[in-house]
Amino acid sequence: MGDPPITKALIEAHGLTGEEYARILALLGREPTYTELGIFSVMWSEHCSYKSSRVHLRRLPSSGPHVVQGPGENAGVVDIGDGLVAVFKMESHNHPSFIEPYQGAATGVGGILRDIFTMGARPIACLDSLRFGDPALPRTRYLVRGVVAGIAGYGNCMGIPTVGGECSFHECYNGNILVNVFCVGVAPRDRVFLGRAAGVGNPVIYVGSRTGRDGIHGATMASEEFDAGEEGPRTTVQVGDPFTEKLLLEACLELMSTDCLVGIQDMGAAGLTSSSVEMAGRGSVGVELDLDQVPLREPGMSPYEIMLSESQERMLLVARAGREAEVEAIFRKWDLQVAVVGRVIAEPLLRVRHGGAVVAEVAIDPLTRGAPSYERPAARPAYLERVARLSAAEVALPGDLGGTLLMLLGSPNLADKRWVFRQYDHMVGTNTVVLPGADAALLRVKGTRRGLALAVDGNHRFCYLDPRRGAALAVAEAARNVVCLGAKPLGVTDCLNFGSPENPEIMWQFSEVVDGIAEGCRELGLPVVSGNVSFYNETSGVPIYPTPTIAVLGLLEDVSGHAARGFCQEGDPVLLLGETREELGGSEYLKAVHGLEAGGPPRLAWDLERAVQQTCREALARGLVRPAHDCAEGGLGVALAECTFGSGLGARVRLTEGIRPDALLFGESASRIVLSVPEAHAGEVEALARVQGAPCQAIGRVGGDRLVIEGLVDVPVSACREAWARGLERQVLHV
Amino acid sequence: MVIARVYVTPKKGVLDPQGKAVLQALQALGYGEVEEVRVGKFMELRLGELPEAEARSRLAEMCEKLLANPLIEDYRVEVERAR
Amino acid sequence: MVIARVYVTPKKGVLDPQGKAVLQALQALGYGEVEEVRVGKFMELRLGELPEAEARSRLAEMCEKLLANPLIEDYRVEVERAR
Amino acid sequence: MRVGVIVFPGSNCDHDCAHVLREVFKAEAALVWHKETSLRGYDAVILPGGFSYGDYLRAGAIARFSPVMRAVEGFAREGGLVLGICNGFQTLLEARLLPGAMVRNRSLQFICEDVHLRLENATTAFTRAGQPGRVYRMPIAHAEGCYIADPVTLRTLEDTGQVVFRYCTPEGEVTEAANPNGSLGNIAGVCSRAGNVLGMMPHPERCAEVVLGNEDGRLIFESLLGRLAATSVAGVTARR
Ligand SMILES: Nc1ncnc2c1ncn2[C@@H]1O[C@H](COP(=O)(O)OP(=O)(O)O)[C@@H](O)[C@H]1O
Numbered sequence A: 001m002g003d004p005p006i007t008k009a010l011i012e013a014h015g016l017t018g019e020e021y022a023r024i025l026a027l028l029g030r031e032p033t034y035t036e037l038g039i040f041s042v043m044w045s046e047h048c049s050y051k052s053s054r055v056h057l058r059r060l061p062s063s064g065p066h067v068v069q070g071p072g073e074n075a076g077v078v079d080i081g082d083g084l085v086a087v088f089k090m091e092s093h094n095h096p097s098f099i100e101p102y103q104g105a106a107t108g109v110g111g112i113l114r115d116i117f118t119m120g121a122r123p124i125a126c127l128d129s130l131r132f133g134d135p136a137l138p139r140t141r142y143l144v145r146g147v148v149a150g151i152a153g154y155g156n157c158m159g160i161p162t163v164g165g166e167c168s169f170h171e172c173y174n175g176n177i178l179v180n181v182f183c184v185g186v187a188p189r190d191r192v193f194l195g196r197a198a199g200v201g202n203p204v205i206y207v208g209s210r211t212g213r214d215g216i217h218g219a220t221m222a223s224e225e226f227d228a229g230e231e232g233p234r235t236t237v238q239v240g241d242p243f244t245e246k247l248l249l250e251a252c253l254e255l256m257s258t259d260c261l262v263g264i265q266d267m268g269a270a271g272l273t274s275s276s277v278e279m280a281g282r283g284s285v286g287v288e289l290d291l292d293q294v295p296l297r298e299p300g301m302s303p304y305e306i307m308l309s310e311s312q313e314r315m316l317l318v319a320r321a322g323r324e325a326e327v328e329a330i331f332r333k334w335d336l337q338v339a340v341v342g343r344v345i346a347e348p349l350l351r352v353r354h355g356g357a358v359v360a361e362v363a364i365d366p367l368t369r370g371a372p373s374y375e376r377p378a379a380r381p382a383y384l385e386r387v388a389r390l391s392a393a394e395v396a397l398p399g400d401l402g403g404t405l406l407m408l409l410g411s412p413n414l415a416d417k418r419w420v421f422r423q424y425d426h427m428v429g430t431n432t433v434v435l436p437g438a439d440a441a442l443l444r445v446k447g448t449r450r451g452l453a454l455a456v457d458g459n460h461r462f463c464y465l466d467p468r469r470g471a472a473l474a475v476a477e478a479a480r481n482v483v484c485l486g487a488k489p490l491g492v493t494d495c496l497n498f499g500s501p502e503n504p505e506i507m508w509q510f511s512e513v514v515d516g517i518a519e520g521c522r523e524l525g526l527p528v529v530s531g532n533v534s535f536y537n538e539t540s541g542v543p544i545y546p547t548p549t550i551a552v553l554g555l556l557e558d559v560s561g562h563a564a565r566g567f568c569q570e571g572d573p574v575l576l577l578g579e580t581r582e583e584l585g586g587s588e589y590l591k592a593v594h595g596l597e598a599g600g601p602p603r604l605a606w607d608l609e610r611a612v613q614q615t616c617r618e619a620l621a622r623g624l625v626r627p628a629h630d631c632a633e634g635g636l637g638v639a640l641a642e643c644t645f646g647s648g649l650g651a652r653v654r655l656t657e658g659i660r661p662d663a664l665l666f667g668e669s670a671s672r673i674v675l676s677v678p679e680a681h682a683g684e685v686e687a688l689a690r691v692q693g694a695p696c697q698a699i700g701r702v703g704g705d706r707l708v709i710e711g712l713v714d715v716p717v718s719a720c721r722e723a724w725a726r727g728l729e730r731q732v733l734h735v
Numbered sequence B, C: 001m002v003i004a005r006v007y008v009t010p011k012k013g014v015l016d017p018q019g020k021a022v023l024q025a026l027q028a029l030g031y032g033e034v035e036e037v038r039v040g041k042f043m044e045l046r047l048g049e050l051p052e053a054e055a056r057s058r059l060a061e062m063c064e065k066l067l068a069n070p071l072i073e074d075y076r077v078e079v080e081r082a083r
Numbered sequence D: 001m002r003v004g005v006i007v008f009p010g011s012n013c014d015h016d017c018a019h020v021l022r023e024v025f026k027a028e029a030a031l032v033w034h035k036e037t038s039l040r041g042y043d044a045v046i047l048p049g050g051f052s053y054g055d056y057l058r059a060g061a062i063a064r065f066s067p068v069m070r071a072v073e074g075f076a077r078e079g080g081l082v083l084g085i086c087n088g089f090q091t092l093l094e095a096r097l098l099p100g101a102m103v104r105n106r107s108l109q110f111i112c113e114d115v116h117l118r119l120e121n122a123t124t125a126f127t128r129a130g131q132p133g134r135v136y137r138m139p140i141a142h143a144e145g146c147y148i149a150d151p152v153t154l155r156t157l158e159d160t161g162q163v164v165f166r167y168c169t170p171e172g173e174v175t176e177a178a179n180p181n182g183s184l185g186n187i188a189g190v191c192s193r194a195g196n197v198l199g200m201m202p203h204p205e206r207c208a209e210v211v212l213g214n215e216d217g218r219l220i221f222e223s224l225l226g227r228l229a230a231t232s233v234a235g236v237t238a239r240r
């Protein structure tokens, strides 16, 4: 079976434009071989080359005193003290999860875990950010079940707890769900490994599972939109094997405790091709591969297939020459494949042999730094005019605000997500101090007194209405969530999910979102140390809403000093930090009750945001506060109800702002935190707020078994809890 | 009454982690003669009274929709009329 | 070469939550004619060259030891000589 | 006094168990690779939770044939203390060191959450620090935790006090609603006739530290280490 001739159709099928192909011809000075065409196509795919996003991502701040490794490696690294670093990153697996939810989500977890342990860090936690379509569609239910089971199936088996995340629903995801997974690991600061080849003559070693025909062209698939009618390309489903990955994790960490290793990288998208090329690129060397040595699952695989396979649970590493036997012994011990498949060479090129012949020889630079990079045209979308206006007159005030509160609490986006996270082992590793369901998760770092607080956030509706402010709000909220546990935000990773970059309106959204994130990070002093871009999230030309997912990692010096969960003491004063304005734009309430997605998202004043965060953190650090809870989707009404769920203790509250009652209860003004504090400490907290310049009002007291917001709402806590606890099952899963 | 047996197996070329683990376990147990294992599902369904042809076509539907995952699995159905 | 097929099913009287779930799902999908479902495992093994009788007895051992849990599962083996 | 924690390929609570033994109880603990064939020098053995061999086929089915399991069988036969937690329990069942079997949770889903347990037998080496009838809160995390056994076996277990823990309400009532996985008789843990082998689905190692907000799991480790200390003082530990 010979290679197909290089035709126009074949070039197109590889997602390469005429111009790009012309560049390949010029670079090689000849026609590429079939294998070379495959290599160019995956390396120049949007997924691997970031060709539409690179020029924009540069605008993100990526340095800071804690940063040990910024973007450009498999994951970002920040210093967390005591000689340790946190290694973290987020990845999307949107397209594969839409096609086969279980395996797509499972292999997504597998991929991000490898990104973390490839750097020498033992993963200690995952968080998942999920977006599904209309809950009324049977397919949504099927996808939710499959994705959640897939994340659970992989993460649980690996023994990495999934400690938090988000899960929401909107019809814009009917044809493109989002599955973004964040992972963090911890390593000694002086034992961080990089994806770098070095040392001419050093062996290039393949470890893990055998290579099969799975996922060939996964990277190009992630760079194309789906066509109407079909449920996506059918040839690329990869099946995950978490058991093998667990062995791979242990074997890699064992290897990393020796001094055999020079560089290592997982084989993710574009498999052997991207791992070898990227390692060579970072080390400014070349790599020569002999494909006859690659462990195969099926006989007769062509060099093209071997180079492009996306079989899971594989890593490529460069070891010191002469230490091959030690490396082999470790991987054999763990029953894994291990084979020397090549050498580091001085000439900066990738040379691939198969059956004795050279089947590809390409310079490294044009595949990495020199890959195409586009400043694609951007244009402000027309819809923005239409959705900007929101006239208060259009929004009728509900007659029964208590009933509205119950309805909101039970709506899919606000309801309890226990059905999801109870399928995740969130305690394995015995580090999880604050379990899923809080503003952020909290993990202790063994061997120290420290804790890591983790939160992921993103509000697609805000980003739809105003991409820049929506993105900034996401940064603010994720940071605020971490602060609600008393932690200091240290760094950010993101996952940017968008439609086709070839559409100028999408490109505009993207550029605005990057600016919004950059602004938020600058204002809060946070570096973006890693991230991921997922374009082409559209079906039949209908794109998803622009959806950046922001993850913030925060550090708590003393993990035992974290806040309580919910109201816990009868009689405690309830304080509100920040201020409630008449802002209904983009709220969950407008959408759920009035079917409206309009108006501008809430304003964001950075001075106020910082003052609120500072006050909260300082008050927690001094032990003045029992719980602190961020006020976000669903507004103050929902935030207060959420505070009652733990203990069942209610509250009586009086709100005095002279604004529309629905805005008062359900508006989503930014920069607000609800606190309850022991009576004796209320004055000190108020004084702290004054010093910081944060508005702080005593709005009521904890107590009773009802949530009373004077003149507006008077409902039993048990009714709130019931609506909230059963909402997901009732409205999404229909059980 | 109709009894149907449905056999679901991983598609050729698709990774079968279970099969791989069972193969290694058998070999470690001394069954070196075993060269390959694929692990799938076996389902027995009891259906009410209905013509065989209809049963077959209904079963094929059930497999496509629920019993098998056609993206990664093959299936086979046997139908038998009982009593 | 010997091809063996091993069918493992939950013993009668043993809980089969998977069977129950599949039954409910099928009925909800409109397949009201389905009255009972049992879900088990189906394994295909390829063995090297060995006499059929020996293959059978070795396979019975593999089932007793590993492939099935005789406390809760029944098994059945089919052996076929290929090519 | 030395506790061995067995590491099967796919074990993932091995480090957690060792951590509690070493850091919380200052006891000596060693990880024992599944290819070891001897348990000489250990005073007790823990089979930890996780997904040995990916839980492929049946949970614990493949691990049960690991070389070390021959040693575990011998160790148990001679009266050595063997504790199986979650996947370790499943492995002990597959190895027939404990009676009965596990099938999938009736919800067919993996469940991770705190449950309440009523201590039914406070005479075992693993529960002697507890009070019978007391309610403990511990997390479970499993997909195959529905314990089943034939009626005769069940009867015997009940009659001989081999049921050590039962799922219950916070008040200690054994009800259907308090049963997370469908286990017969709400059984969460059983011991061998001689009492020296215990299998339990809940994870005591996940709730043995103040910082994790729950210390109910200390019961198991305090009992076990207390027993070992007592026997070693008495000089009976000479075994092996
Ligand atoms: N949105 C982003 N913000 C910051 N860095 C990013 C972003 N997207 C990608 N990066 C960085 O670009 C590099 C390449 O991305 P990566 O997702 O690792 O590629 P691959 O999917 O092939 O592993 C990584 O270092 C990553 O952290």
Ligand SMILES: [Mg+2]
Residues within 6 Å of the ligand: A074, A115, A268
């Ligand atoms: Mg990567």
